Amino acid sequence: MAVEADESGWEVDPDDEWGVAVITTVGRQLKLRREAAGMRAGDFGVAVGYGEDLVYKVEGGKRIPRQEYLDRADEVLDAGGLISAAWEDVKKVRYPKKVRELGKLEAKAVEIAVYQCNSINGLLQTPDHARAVIGAAQPPYSPDDVDRMVAARIARRTVFERSPAPALSFVLEEGVVRRPIGSTIVWREQLERLLEVGRLHNVVLQVMPMDCDTHSGTDGTIELLKFEDGSAVGRSDGAFGGRPTSDPKHLRILELRYGTIRAQALSPRESLAFIEQLLGET
Template identity: 50%
Template sequence: MSTDNCGRDRSDHTTDGADGASWEEDWEDDYGPAIRATCRQIKLWREGAGLTQQELGDAIGYSLGMVSAVERARRLPHPDFLTKADRILGADGKLAAMKKDVEEARYPKKVRDLAKLEAEAVELGAYVNTVVHGLLQTEEYARALFGLRLPPFGDDELEQLVTARLARQKVFDRRPAPLLTFVQEESTLRRPLGGRMVQRRQLEHLLEVGRLRHVRIQVMPTESEGHAGLGGSLRVLKLKDGTAVAQNEVQLTNRFISDPREVQILEMRYGMIRAQALTPSESLAFIEKLLGEIT
C-alpha cells in the first residue's frame, strides 16, 4: 500500500469491475524468492536425474520451451507440472510441496492483498452501482465482465483473473463467519451482462447467497429519491484488531483508505445507503421478481 501526495493510503487492487491501469504479471514481490528457489530446485533435480530439459518435458507432457522458461523463472510452474516433475525426478514430495506458494503467486498481487484484507475482516459492507460485487459474482458473470475490458485481456490473463476472483469467495466459508452486507444498485441486476442465461444464473446465485445467515443483500431501487451513494461504489471493512479501512473506486483507480476521519465518512454514507435501500427480505423478493421476468 503506497501513499499519495496528501499522505493518504492508496492501493491498486483489482476492482469489482474489470478495469485497472495495468495487469502485468507481478509475482516478483514477497513471493519472488520462493518462486526462484522452486525453479532452481527443478533444474537441480533434473540435472541430478541426468535428464535434459527436452527429456523432462517429454516425460511430464510439457514442451522444451516451457521447461526452459520455468527453470529460468520466466514462467510459473503449474501445480500439475510440479506434481509430475516430483514423481519423475524422484524428489519425494519436495517439489510438490511448493504447489501452495506457486498457486498463490499465480494470482495478481492486487488480488492477493485484497483477499488478505477480506480474510482479516469481521465485518464487510459494500455498495456497488455498476456491476454485481466481485464476491457475489458467478464464474460466468466474472468471465463475461473481464471479457468486456478495453484494452482486452489475453486469454491466459482473463482465466487467471477469473480464478483469482472466485478464490476470494472463500470468505463465505470462514469460521467464525464474518458479517457480510451488500447493497446492489437495481440497474446492476437488470443489466444482462453476458446474456440472459448468465443474468439468470447470477440472480439465482444472489438468492442462494442472500439466504446465508451471515449475509445480507439489499437492493437500492432506481426510483428511490434519497440516495447517499451517488458518489460511487464503496466498501468498509472492520478488521479483527478493531481497526477499519474503507475503499472507493472510479475508472482505473481503486483507493484504500485508513485515515479514521475518511473511514468514518464512508461508514456514515454506507449506513445511510442501507437505510434507504430495500430491506434484505424485500430485496430477495425483488430479485425473485426480476428472475421471473427473464425470458
C-alpha cells in the first residue's frame, strides 16, 4: 500500500484557479468511473495500491494525482487509456503557479536578459545543481517538494530548444561560479553546462569579476523580457518593490542598469575562458 496521503507538494493551491479547475475535473471523472464500475472507494484504493483517504482527496479535487496513480486507475477501471491521458493536463498544473507563469513569459519572449548575484540562474542549472540549491533551504523542503521544484525549474530549459531561438543574455557573479555547491561532480557538471550554453549562437554569457568593486547590480537580481509585439516586462530586487513592471520609465532604468553591468563584466570570450580555467582546476 502506498503511503503518500499526507505528503506535501501535491496539494492543490486554492489560489490557482486553472489548477483547481483541472484537478477538480479529473477527480470528478475518476469518481464517476469508479462508481459506474460499482467499486467502493476503499476497494478501489486497495486495487490501485493507495489509501482510501487519498482516493477521496483525488476525487474531491484536493490532491494532484501522480502519473502512476492515473495509470493504475486506468487499468483497474479498464478505461482504455482515457484516464492515463489525463496526465497531459495534470502535469501542466503540477508545477507551482508562479513557475508556470514565468515559464509562459519565457516561452513567448524574443529577448531574455538576466543578472544574477546570489546563485546561478535557474535556466542555466543542471538538475543535480538545482537539487543541491533547493535542498539547502531552511527550513528544509520535503523530498517531494524538492522533486517538484527541481522538475519545474528544469522544465523551463525548453527555452533553449525554441525555433526561432530567442536572444539570451546572462551575467553571473564570479563568486557564484566559484562556489562548489553539491559534490565535485555536481560542480563540474554545472560548469560544463555553463560552457555548453555559453557557446550557443543565441546566448551571451558573462561573468562579473570580483575585482569590480561596485556596480549597478549590487541590489540583487535584474530580469528583462521583451516580446515580439514590442512589449516588455522587467523586475529588479532593488527597484519598484521587487515587483514585475511594464512601465516604460521603469524599463528604461532597468535597461540602463543591465547595460552598465554588461559593460563592467568580462567579455563573453573572457568569461568562457574563465569558466574553462575553473573546470580545469577541479
